[in-house]
Amino acid sequence: MAELDFVGKSILRKDGPDKVTGRASYTGDIKLPRMLVGRILRSPHPHAKILNIDISQALKLKGVKAVITSEDTLGIKAGFVETPRYPADQYPLAKDRVRYVGEEILAVAATDAYVAEEALSLIRVDYDPLPAVFDPDEAMKEGAPEIHPTHPKVKEPLSNIAGKTQSEWGDVELGFSESDYVREDRFESHLRTHGYLETQITVASYEPGNKLNLWTSSMGPFLKRAKLARLLDLPVSSVRVRKAYVGGAFGGKVDLYSHEFCAALLSMKTGRPVKIEASREEVFTAYRHGQPLIMEVKTGVKKDGTLLAQQIRVINNCGGYRGSGVVVIFLGWGYTMVPYRMANFKYEGYAVYTNNPVRGPQRGHGAPQMRFAVESQLDIIAEELGIDPIEIRLKNARESGEQLPNGDNVHNCGLKECIQSAAEHTQLKEKYGTGRTTASPNGHIRNGIGIGVSSYMSGSLIYPNSSSVSVKMNDDGTATLLTGALDVGQGAETILCQIIAEELKIPFEEIQVIAADTETTPVDIGSWISGNAYVTGNAARMAGTEVRKKLLDLAAEEMEANVKDLVMENKSVWVAGSPDKKISYRKLIGASIQKRRGDPIIGEGHWRTMRDEPFHPSLASTKGRWSENYAFDAQVAEVEVDTETGQVRLLRAVTAHDCGFPINPLLVEGQVDGQVSMALGHALMEEILMKDGHTLNPNWLEYRMPTIHETAKSEHINVITESYEVGRPYRTKEVGEGLVSALLGAIANAIYDATGVRLYSTPFSPEKILYGLGKIGRNQKVS
Amino acid sequence: MHLPRFEYFQPSTVEDAIHLLEIQKSGARLAAGGTDLYPRMKYGLTRPESIISLRDIPVTPPTLSQDGILNLDAFMPIKEVVNSRVILDNAPLLSEAAGRVASEEIRYMATLGGNLCQESRCLYYNQGHNFQFIEPCFKRGGDLCYFVPKGKKCLAVYMSDTAPALMCLNAKVNILGSGGEKQIPIEDIYSGDAKHPLELGPTEILSQINIAKLTGSAGWAYKKFSLRGGVEFAGVGVATVLQMGDGKKVCEQAGITVGAIAASPLRASNAESLLKGKEITDSLLKEAAKAAAEEIKVVPHHGYSTPYLQEILRVQTHRALGTAYERVGVVSQK
Ligand SMILES: Cc1cc2nc3c(=O)[nH]c(=O)nc-3n(C[C@H](O)[C@H](O)[C@H](O)COP(=O)(O)OP(=O)(O)OC[C@H]3O[C@@H](n4cnc5c(N)ncnc54)[C@H](O)[C@@H]3O)c2cc1C
Numbered sequence A: 001m002a003e004l005d006f007v008g009k010s011i012l013r014k015d016g017p018d019k020v021t022g023r024a025s026y027t028g029d030i031k032l033p034r035m036l037v038g039r040i041l042r043s044p045h046p047h048a049k050i051l052n053i054d055i056s057q058a059l060k061l062k063g064v065k066a067v068i069t070s071e072d073t074l075g076i077k078a079g080f081v082e083t084p085r086y087p088a089d090q091y092p093l094a095k096d097r098v099r100y101v102g103e104e105i106l107a108v109a110a111t112d113a114y115v116a117e118e119a120l121s122l123i124r125v126d127y128d129p130l131p132a133v134f135d136p137d138e139a140m141k142e143g144a145p146e147i148h149p150t151h152p153k154v155k156e157p158l159s160n161i162a163g164k165t166q167s168e169w170g171d172v173e174l175g176f177s178e179s180d181y182v183r184e185d186r187f188e189s190h191l192r193t194h195g196y197l198e199t200q201i202t203v204a205s206y207e208p209g210n211k212l213n214l215w216t217s218s219m220g221p222f223l224k225r226a227k228l229a230r231l232l233d234l235p236v237s238s239v240r241v242r243k244a245y246v247g248g249a250f251g252g253k254v255d256l257y258s259h260e261f262c263a264a265l266l267s268m269k270t271g272r273p274v275k276i277e278a279s280r281e282e283v284f285t286a287y288r289h290g291q292p293l294i295m296e297v298k299t300g301v302k303k304d305g306t307l308l309a310q311q312i313r314v315i316n317n318c319g320g321y322r323g324s325g326v327v328v329i330f331l332g333w334g335y336t337m338v339p340y341r342m343a344n345f346k347y348e349g350y351a352v353y354t355n356n357p358v359r360g361p362q363r364g365h366g367a368p369q370m371r372f373a374v375e376s377q378l379d380i381i382a383e384e385l386g387i388d389p390i391e392i393r394l395k396n397a398r399e400s401g402e403q404l405p406n407g408d409n410v411h412n413c414g415l416k417e418c419i420q421s422a423a424e425h426t427q428l429k430e431k432y433g434t435g436r437t438t439a440s441p442n443g444h445i446r447n448g449i450g451i452g453v454s455s456y457m458s459g460s461l462i463y464p465n466s467s468s469v470s471v472k473m474n475d476d477g478t479a480t481l482l483t484g485a486l487d488v489g490q491g492a493e494t495i496l497c498q499i500i501a502e503e504l505k506i507p508f509e510e511i512q513v514i515a516a517d518t519e520t521t522p523v524d525i526g527s528w529i530s531g532n533a534y535v536t537g538n539a540a541r542m543a544g545t546e547v548r549k550k551l552l553d554l555a556a557e558e559m560e561a562n563v564k565d566l567v568m569e570n571k572s573v574w575v576a577g578s579p580d581k582k583i584s585y586r587k588l589i590g591a592s593i594q595k596r597r598g599d600p601i602i603g604e605g606h607w608r609t610m611r612d613e614p615f616h617p618s619l620a621s622t623k624g625r626w627s628e629n630y631a632f633d634a635q636v637a638e639v640e641v642d643t644e645t646g647q648v649r650l651l652r653a654v655t656a657h658d659c660g661f662p663i664n665p666l667l668v669e670g671q672v673d674g675q676v677s678m679a680l681g682h683a684l685m686e687e688i689l690m691k692d693g694h695t696l697n698p699n700w701l702e703y704r705m706p707t708i709h710e711t712a713k714s715e716h717i718n719v720i721t722e723s724y725e726v727g728r729p730y731r732t733k734e735v736g737e738g739l740v741s742a743l744l745g746a747i748a749n750a751i752y753d754a755t756g757v758r759l760y761s762t763p764f765s766p767e768k769i770l771y772g773l774g775k776i777g778r779n780q781k782v783s
Numbered sequence B: 001m002h003l004p005r006f007e008y009f010q011p012s013t014v015e016d017a018i019h020l021l022e023i024q025k026s027g028a029r030l031a032a033g034g035t036d037l038y039p040r041m042k043y044g045l046t047r048p049e050s051i052i053s054l055r056d057i058p059v060t061p062p063t064l065s066q067d068g069i070l071n072l073d074a075f076m077p078i079k080e081v082v083n084s085r086v087i088l089d090n091a092p093l094l095s096e097a098a099g100r101v102a103s104e105e106i107r108y109m110a111t112l113g114g115n116l117c118q119e120s121r122c123l124y125y126n127q128g129h130n131f132q133f134i135e136p137c138f139k140r141g142g143d144l145c146y147f148v149p150k151g152k153k154c155l156a157v158y159m160s161d162t163a164p165a166l167m168c169l170n171a172k173v174n175i176l177g178s179g180g181e182k183q184i185p186i187e188d189i190y191s192g193d194a195k196h197p198l199e200l201g202p203t204e205i206l207s208q209i210n211i212a213k214l215t216g217s218a219g220w221a222y223k224k225f226s227l228r229g230g231v232e233f234a235g236v237g238v239a240t241v242l243q244m245g246d247g248k249k250v251c252e253q254a255g256i257t258v259g260a261i262a263a264s265p266l267r268a269s270n271a272e273s274l275l276k277g278k279e280i281t282d283s284l285l286k287e288a289a290k291a292a293a294e295e296i297k298v299v300p301h302h303g304y305s306t307p308y309l310q311e312i313l314r315v316q317t318h319r320a321l322g323t324a325y326e327r328v329g330v331v332s333q334k
């Protein structure tokens, strides 16, 4: 295999210098002449009819330029999912009825923020409050307040069902009857949020001639453009969504949000640019967080630990509209079917409307929760059977080439190696079980170790489904890359440049990028389906290959040589063995212009995962293929528990993962560390506290994200199962979501190892641990 | 979120500041570091017409008087309270508690006086009220409580870290007003009513804090319970002082005060008397901790439940007493 110069190297990020010097320009830095400030009026009620909206006083206020309500819209709904089964279900501005606190009622545009906020205070909305329900178990009951009718395809006598996913193979009942041990548990996960530093923000500028320009903090511009064009009934080509630097997203900026629509419509109404920036409080109270799931898991095993049957029922508290609630119940199936072989499986997932804010994807999109449940139960089972946690996992882990029940194939799978290497590296087998029995020098501290496993898909089919990349050679022999991919901090632009640098042997620094502009760059799948490195990366590689071929053909012609004998390096070409007689790219481009009637050298590449599959698998039945690349990982957590206060410290997290191969090992390491700290917060401290649909801690002080003081030592082991070769398609895997997913279960297992307290719900708060240890009475949560 | 409009004054003497307060009447607020006040103004919890900043008033460095009284200027930045040699040597408990206030950045801005005069806190109160909890609760001048809907009074919690330490040290504070200066025990600045936790009048300024120095046979500790390091208010904060006799075995005087569980710091008097005159053993400290947790009734707050806080109060008191005992004879913190 030829040596690689750029791919596989820890090259520093392209966006690094801009970010550390403060030169990076975010949406908030955009200032346009005559720009107005927009603000949104939100519902104070979790459930109410809107009787009347009186904007007259606001309109009289000096400096107010426009007020829009649902009457100013075309009455078109939008949704995270827009399919025949799950059509769009939410108006960008509430019409007649509100279903959660914070739901958008109207928006104003004014000359400054003071005026805009004063205008909001002058608006009168009359409501007729309706009975509300917040708990999904309650909301499902017959006779519960109806937020929306139960989905017509769900025939059970249940209320407020937004959607259902069902899937089954084998025969679970038979599997349970053949099992030596059957175990049933109920797990619950809590509400937490992304914590992106840059709040949601949009600048919209409508130009005469029907052009709407938009800069918005997002995860990819093409989905935003499509949805916005539809809501405003504009031709797609009239809407231009462009890149600004993004201050973090973690899944929270995928869908089109009301404020983006409002900024656009306000700009169209006023003919002036409009900026709407959400406050941190709005982000915490009214925007979309992750999904709290209830997971009932029943598993049957043979004495030797072989998994025979599993039945899972998931209930998702999905908020006042569907959001991604009907996606996460589908994904819950996916995250359980991959890592372990299971002959008999039955899955049911329900998304349940409640009068809580809508939910969206959050890094891992349900995987941390599902893996927490499954991995916790696996340890319970292993203990019952007297098998150690590593053996039971190795016994059931999938191996290379295995076909999944849905028709996918895991291809090269390093799961067993991940489990083994993580266990060996941490001496898990030796340490396991000693924490509880060994008195620590500091009496009340106990140590524990635990493992979790996860698998994550790398790219699937959702709009816009494919990525294209163009590469054009410049006269000086450098290249410019055009991609629709939006670098949200994960390093998209960096790895794409590495690939082009490798294919063309142009120094990395000399590759320029034009990115994420719906007008000038080709389409891209977006930075949310864990497919950037694989899908957009292969598109870039193809574009590079095409340019490479053109350069080589030209060089062969110029040098009267055979393409096969040519060598490329540092922007020049020579015949193998005679590096002194080289021809530079600059000359080749000159030759092309001269001899090929001005033909410039441009390459294009296109990629789509599962190219023969028509769509995403069915959200209802899981039928259809899901992904063609699966990443695997095993994570080991070592914790310390203070048995007097119940506080847990994550001391060390070891991640062994099969990411195929790392295009940039440094970026992979960054992803590992970032996910470890996110999982730590999820496990131990971060929680959105809510009471009757209201958010109690909408700020960084009381939403407790870990700080540097809590940060755990993170180590990682790359299990390499794939490779990169110039000119050939490659198969690499994701590293951005799977590594936040196994650690939650690993921490739960480590806490059990340390204390003997088995936790069935997240977060693993000190209160629950002291309760488990019998040191305090029932946990009566008061806020 | 942004600050509302207000008039701004920056007097250079305390007298001018008091004069301005008198002219402005209740429409004015003092701003020292502003780290408690400005966030509340951004939330619309207080809407002063004018701000009288104390930042231009020179700060007198801490001094130790002949009779062993440490005099601290209330306008001293918390950061200096943490680092001051005189304080470390004579009131190390205060340095320790001050070092746990907020974060490094905030400690540079925040002042000792401001820390004592901070408002009490509640999840329902410390946020904007544009579309959540719009109707004012007791603390915002209304007639209801969101936290305890059937409650008759406000249960917001006063969360200063330095206050329990100062109360434990029996500090006295000087209050300057139009009528001159008075010195009162720190206990007396608290009203006990969470709605208005402080007794200070609208034209009064807390100007000085006075502490009798700790002797060589004393031990001390401040233990703050929070889920995170770095920046977080206490779930419970416990300050302790063990004043030992000459042999350093028998406890002559004990101080145990608890913060962040009520409208003011509270003293665990039963636990204190349990220790007084006794030889210190771990089981005695345990007993005292238990007594403290029994006599002090905690208000659940910020996501912590009553049984949990009660237990943490016991554990932290035990730990604080243990550390204090270990430190007996070690005068300075550093
Ligand atoms: C993120 C964050 C975290 C925090 N964490 C903590 C913490 O862990 N522990 C803690 O104790 N505090 C904490 N605080 C609160 C606050 O920062 C501190 O209490 C600080 O010491 C307040 O001092 P200041 O000088 O900034 O007060 P200011 O905000 O200037 O004043 C506070 C109040 O006291 C009045 N005032 C100020 N000085 C005087 C005076 N000399 N006489 C009479 N009245 C006066 C003001 O009018 C105002 O009402 C935190 C604050 C923030 C924003």
Ligand code: SF4
Pocket (backbone or CB within 6 Å): B121, B122, B123, B124, B125, B137, B138, B139, B140, B144, B145, B146, B147, B148, B153, B154, B155, B156, B194
């Ligand atoms: S405890 Fe006080 S501040 Fe909190 S809601 Fe009740 S009245 Fe308001």
